[in-house]
Amino acid sequence: MRALTVQPGAAGKGSSVPVSVEELPDPTPGDGELLVRGLGIGICGTDREIIGGHYGWAPPGSSRLVLGHESFGRVLGAPDGSGFAEGDLVAGVVRRPDPVPCGACARGEFDMCRNGKYTERGIKELDGYGSELWTVETEYAVRVDPRLESVGNLMEPTSVVAKAWDQVDRIGARSWFEPRRVLITGAGPIGLLAALLGQQRGLDTHVVDLVKDGPKPEVVKSLGAEYHSDPIGDVVGKLQPDVVIEATGIGEVVFDAIAATAPYGIVCLTGVSAGGHKLTIDAGATNRSMVLENDVVIGSVNANHRHYAAAASALAAADLDWLNRLVSRRVPLERFTEALTAEADDIKVVLTL
Template sequence: MRALTVRPGEKDSLAVVDMPDPVPGDGEVLAEGLALGICGTDREIAAAEYGWAPPGAERLVLGHESLGRVRSAPEGSGFARGDLIVGVVRRPDPVPCPACAHGEFDMCRNGRYTERGIKEIHGYGSELWTVEAGYAVKLDPALERVGVLMEPATVLAKAWDQIERIGARAWFGPERALVTGAGPIGLLAAMMGVQRGLDVHVLDRVTEGAKPRLVRELGAEYRTGALRDACDGIKPDIIIEATGVGPLVFEAMANTAAAGVLCLTGVSPAGRHLSVDAGLINRDIVLENDVVFGSVNANLRHYRLAAEALARADQGWLEALITRRVPLDRAEEALRPAPDDVKVVLELRSG
């Protein structure tokens, strides 16, 4: 089989290579790889910024945004040949920590978790792959063209789940939500906000093209300009920050409605210094009972919630999120971002 691989820590090592076909072990599903979503994490690993090969291996098979079709499955697993599936990314640490022991491996306390295509386990970027039946999630067959969006959707399924749990600390009746960033994470966040009946606004820099159109097709409002100006008009009860841009993060902290919830999903680069009025931000958060929290990764419950959200969504709208589909033999093109990209997908099947 062919697989998209890198030597972690070595620049310019990205290559599609031939590897032995995987043999499923006890309790494992064998799947034909259909598609692989490309995200910033893949680009950072390819740029040698981080990533870890499996112990004893020279190369790491990339890919954590999976979509596959079952070729064989263990008896009694709940999977059958032909089922459309995705594989969960993270595995609990071997100790395990208390969170991992309770199935909340997305909240691992000691950092000894492993991740497919990222940290010490081969990913899903190959023509064939195996996955433990307990870490595979079945999708509605109607999602074949868009099921590769499942993994990023889990990030937002978790974010919304936790927003609602935090809101339940007191009476919670949100009406308006602001999403900063109209990439795949921001757009899926907006979609799930609309599904909840909220008045959703999305803030981004571009003024034309796919992003504004996709937001408007959701029934949400697209905004450009300063975050403070956008918030003055709507005073959001919820902000989901999906850019990781430092100034936006701090502006968002000071611009929710009273008892507002700010969820940070974007990862900011380190080493950049900002001047902020920390006292004013602290005052606003304390006096308004605001909450600021970060969210990353997802556990099995969030995968199921994401599958439900995708099944309820307009399939044409979801397919429009995928702005480029690139064959495996041109994988390097997929990892080079283009100005009009929303989501880039690598097609793993030959022909």
């Protein structure tokens, strides 16, 4: 079978081909595993960071890692009594709990691992789903509604968003909590899917991004949300949202969002910032506002089984035409370099297998 592989950390260290399509042996499913025909993998910033040598770890004993954590495929074989059958559409969960395990992993909350010894398909010490065939343990496979065949690769990013909303709900429950307005910063896949879940919750949903044209403003409007391209400080100051889902990782945006939420507002950070960028902020004013208004800022990454189930439900309830608009390009495996090169109007690029 063909697979997209990378040598983590090789970029810039004399390797001429850190990423390539390789021929690998077909996998043999073990006890309790599904054999899956890969249909596609979504491409995201994490994949580009791994290829760039900034992140990622190959499996023990190997120098190369099969890429792909935004999985989607069709079951070719399933164990008896597993609840899965040939022809089912599935996505594979990314993270696996650490073998120790820590207290969180032992309770199924492996997205909150305390000791960092978790592994991740296509990212950290486990081969990913970027191959024509792959296997997955039945307990880490999630069934996808058949009507979502064209957009099944949205499962993983939607699970990340579902976790973010889950964290917001849990923190909001510390007191009376009936949010009315949510502001999403960033109109990439995470931001747009966060807006989808905001709309599904009946919230007054707003999205802010820098672009003034291209597909993103119209995608937001067609969802029934309001799009903004003014500076984030102006937007958040005018709206005073109860909830902010931050999906850019841009330091200035993060602190502007924190500064002007409604009383006991919740800011959930999902974007990962690059290091080395310094800001000048009024730390005293930020502290004063957060304390006197009972504000909360939280970070959220990855997802567990509960969040994948919530993602499957959210996508099944969404308008399929709208979801299809999020997939801006589909690129075949042999032209992987095109998929890995970002274009101006990209939302979600899928590498077809």
